[in-house]
Amino acid sequence: MSNERETQANILVCDDDKEIAEAISIYLQAENYTVTTVQNGQEAVDMVLSKKKNFDLIIMDVMMPVLDGIRTTKKLREYGVKTPIIFLSAKIDTNDKILGLNIGGDDYIEKPFNALELIARVKTVLRRDQGNKKNPLEIDPAFYDKKTNSIIIGDLKIETETRTVSLSGKELTFTPIEYDILLLLSKNPGKVFSIDKIYELVWHATPHGAENIVAVHIRHIREKIEKDPSTPKYLKVVWGSGYKIEKIQNK
Numbered sequence: 001m002s003n004e005r006e007t008q009a010n011i012l013v014c015d016d017d018k019e020i021a022e023a024i025s026i027y028l029q030a031e032n033y034t035v036t037t038v039q040n041g042q043e044a045v046d047m048v049l050s051k052k053k054n055f056d057l058i059i060m061d062v063m064m065p066v067l068d069g070i071r072t073t074k075k076l077r078e079y080g081v082k083t084p085i086i087f088l089s090a091k092i093d094t095n096d097k098i099l100g101l102n103i104g105g106d107d108y109i110e111k112p113f114n115a116l117e118l119i120a121r122v123k124t125v126l127r128r129d130q131g132n133k134k135n136p137l138e139i140d141p142a143f144y145d146k147k148t149n150s151i152i153i154g155d156l157k158i159e160t161e162t163r164t165v166s167l168s169g170k171e172l173t174f175t176p177i178e179y180d181i182l183l184l185l186s187k188n189p190g191k192v193f194s195i196d197k198i199y200e201l202v203w204h205a206t207p208h209g210a211e212n213i214v215a216v217h218i219r220h221i222r223e224k225i226e227k228d229p230s231t232p233k234y235l236k237v238v239w240g241s242g243y244k245i246e247k248i249q250n251k
Contacts, residue, residue, distance in 0.1 A: 010057075011058070011122070012083075013028075014040070016065055022037075040065055045072060048083070049079060057084050057085075060072060060088065060105075070103060084106040084126075086105070086106060086109060087107070105175075106177055139187045140187065155168040156186070167225055172225065182235075184201055189244075189248070193243055194241060195207070195210050195215075199213070233248070
């Protein structure tokens with residue numbers, strides 16, 4: 001049975017195939033979600049930016065006319081939209097998944113999909129998004145500024161209330177997943193988190209094929225916060241163990 005958070009979730013379904021969009025709507029509405037459908041990426045952008053509704057999740061077909069799912073997601077992220085996005089695609093290989101994750105997607109489902117799998121993925125993403133906003137782990141007080149509700153590590157600043165990240169005063173753009181991984185690691189500088197533990201705590205799900213998924217997001221985070229990602233200052237790998245944020249005192 002759906003909990004209160006899931007029951008109240010507003011979901012935008014973007015797919016040019018009316019039959020598929022209708023089927024997804026039926027599945028989601030049976031779980032008491034509120035569903036809005038659009039038929040191409042431009043309609044999705046217009047709908048989200050109009051702010052007529054606050055969407056908790058977007059289900060996005062990859063291959064669409066006018067504006068495909070990849071370009072739509074890039075545009076939404078460029079506008080600062082942080083709503084989780086699940087891609088739908090009839091063609092999926094490792095490169096497709098990596099591309100989708102790199103440009104801001106949260107999950108990838110292959111067509112034709114099973115209704116139960118779709119619902120499970122939707123619930124997982126919604127739980128992850130809500131769960132991480134509840135700040136489940138304590139923050140190392142040595143790196144926390146109570147006045148600004150910020151974690152400060154060297155020149156890296158993470159504002160927990162606004163979910164924004166800046167480096168040397170310059171604000172950076174992060175997808176929801178990237179932010180949640182960085183927040184998890186930054187709450188405990190010096191602590192090593194295994195790939196499976198990162199997946200469990202960020203996705204709130206049992207890790208299946210977590211290594212590639214987590215690695216893609218880690219690489220993307222490094223590209224944003226490191227001057228030289230090949231010799232990282234902040235986000236480091238501990239071979240055979242996992243990843244950590246280095247302990248760097250505030251200047």
